[in-house]
Amino acid sequence: MRESRTTRIVLAILVLVSITLVIIDLRGSSSGPTAFIRSAGAAVVAPLERVSGAIFGPVLSLGDSLGSLGEKDAQIADLEAENARLKSELDVVANDKARVAELDALMGLAGNNGYETVPAQVIAVGPAQGFAWTVTIDVGSRDGVEPSMSVISGAGLVGRTISVTPTTATVLLVVDATSSVGARLAGTSQIGIVSGSGRQDALQMQLLDPLAVVDVGDVVVSFGSEADRPYAPGIPIGTVLQMRGTEGQLTRSAIVEPYVDVSRLDIVGVVLRVDERAPREPLPMPTPSPTNSTTGDDTATADDSATIDDSATPDETAVP
Amino acid sequence: MMVVRRLLLCLVLLLLAAVLELTLLAPLPFPGATPPLVLVTVAALAFAFGPTTGAVCGFVGGILLDVAPPAAGTLGIGALILTVVGYALGRLADPSDRRLLVGVGGTAAAGGLSVLAVAVLGGLLGNPRTQWGDVPGLFVTAAVYAALLAVLLVPLIQRLARRLVPEAFSR
Numbered sequence: 001m002r003e004s005r006t007t008r009i010v011l012a013i014l015v016l017v018s019i020t021l022v023i024i025d026l027r028g029s030s031s032g033p034t035a036f037i038r039s040a041g042a043a044v045v046a047p048l049e050r051v052s053g054a055i056f057g058p059v060l061s062l063g064d065s066l067g068s069l070g071e072k073d074a075q076i077a078d079l080e081a082e083n084a085r086l087k088s089e090l091d092v093v094a095n096d097k098a099r100v101a102e103l104d105a106l107m108g109l110a111g112n113n114g115y116e117t118v119p120a121q122v123i124a125v126g127p128a129q130g131f132a133w134t135v136t137i138d139v140g141s142r143d144g145v146e147p148s149m150s151v152i153s154g155a156g157l158v159g160r161t162i163s164v165t166p167t168t169a170t171v172l173l174v175v176d177a178t179s180s181v182g183a184r185l186a187g188t189s190q191i192g193i194v195s196g197s198g199r200q201d202a203l204q205m206q207l208l209d210p211l212a213v214v215d216v217g218d219v220v221v222s223f224g225s226e227a228d229r230p231y232a233p234g235i236p237i238g239t240v241l242q243m244r245g246t247e248g249q250l251t252r253s254a255i256v257e258p259y260v261d262v263s264r265l266d267i268v269g270v271v272l273r274v275d276e277r278a279p280r281e282p283l284p285m286p287t288p289s290p291t292n293s294t295t296g297d298d299t300a301t302a303d304d305s306a307t308i309d310d311s312a313t314p315d316e317t318a319v320p
Numbered sequence: 321m322m323v324v325r326r327l328l329l330c331l332v333l334l335l336l337a338a339v340l341e342l343t344l345l346a347p348l349p350f351p352g353a354t355p356p357l358v359l360v361t362v363a364a365l366a367f368a369f370g371p372t373t374g375a376v377c378g379f380v381g382g383i384l385l386d387v388a389p390p391a392a393g394t395l396g397i398g399a400l401i402l403t404v405v406g407y408a409l410g411r412l413a414d415p416s417d418r419r420l421l422v423g424v425g426g427t428a429a430a431g432g433l434s435v436l437a438v439a440v441l442g443g444l445l446g447n448p449r450t451q452w453g454d455v456p457g458l459f460v461t462a463a464v465y466a467a468l469l470a471v472l473l474v475p476l477i478q479r480l481a482r483r484l485v486p487e488a489f490s491r
Contacts (some may be wrong), residue, residue: 007370007375007407010372011375012405014375014379014403015398015403018396019400021395026445041383041387042388045387049339049343049388049389052340052343053343060344060348119341124342124343124347124389124390125347126342126346126390126391127342127353127385128350128354128458129353129354129356129434130393131449131450131451132390132392132449133391134391135390136342136389165389167477169372171390177451
């Protein structure tokens, strides 16, 4: 009888403590005692997860590739065909590329859209019954990662970091129901907000312009936030799968299929910094010089992508 | 001394369960729910040590799942649910009653109901993530996985407890 009474008291206390934690956490989870409990707990568990992730990571990757072995054969055949086609296109592209590089140098845009990233491995995933689409990666504040940084993979936008410990970071995936990203339809000026639906194969995009012309298959890229936090500009998110709602409503919405398969994340990159855009200067006037062919030859061939300024100076010194 | 050893055993097992659930079981493409390893560990400890330890283990295991990265939900929900689970399962099978079937059935029910509890509490507290359409599938799969894990873990943890904390079973 006595045993049973202590048990009930213990139960009552623990239930009350739990409910108190819930209430405090709902009032403001970013500060206060629950934030402390969270970071302290994370600091204890994170190193263990790193160890476990290092052990099971290779096993999980192996299982993943074994599972898709059949697909791989077909994939290789496809890739070979594509490779042959691309090779024939390459010559044309090489020529175009040289021209584009030259043009970029001219505009002072060289190196634009380069991201400085730190590579990371996914080591833990939130349980499915928690309904949250979050993962843990094995880089943290020690590697320069902070909350609110974009996380990308080879395919496109993965999500953003929401919290860090010294050795790990938690990533909120784009498909999570609480995630929203400012986005743009590539090649147009249409902007909108891409929010997660809680399903891994579909995102929702609210277009701000009710009369926007959107086609199925249009590419959606991130719009970029102020100071590139949390989202860097120009990261591909996905393609428009279908349109919803009729034209004339206050906003139109589209279903967007994300490029990144969040159920098969392995190596991702955290965008630490977006390369600074070079300041745009007024274009210098091209100086037509008849002696170009005789004296300026060396510099012109050695450095094709040099700006006009560079190739112009030796000319002028050589004229007299 | 006995209490310290018992708590240490529980803590180590729960930490191990939480880390394995998040780094090994959750990334594997199981259909439906993630196998609830922490819940089954709490259940096994409750069967071994009774409702008081069960409730404490449930609270600790729940807090661990609430704070371990990549947790992003409300702190305390998991602790609340698993505290009740640990207490209830400890009451269900008092240490004199050691039929495996009771343990497995009780754990399966707890696995399914905990999914329902997360969804209902999330709905009440305005969690935008809750996907009601997924709940039936998660309910069934969580119960099945819990039963399978219980068949393995309940006897194992029972034996481990008897070996390491024999005083608890001398009564």
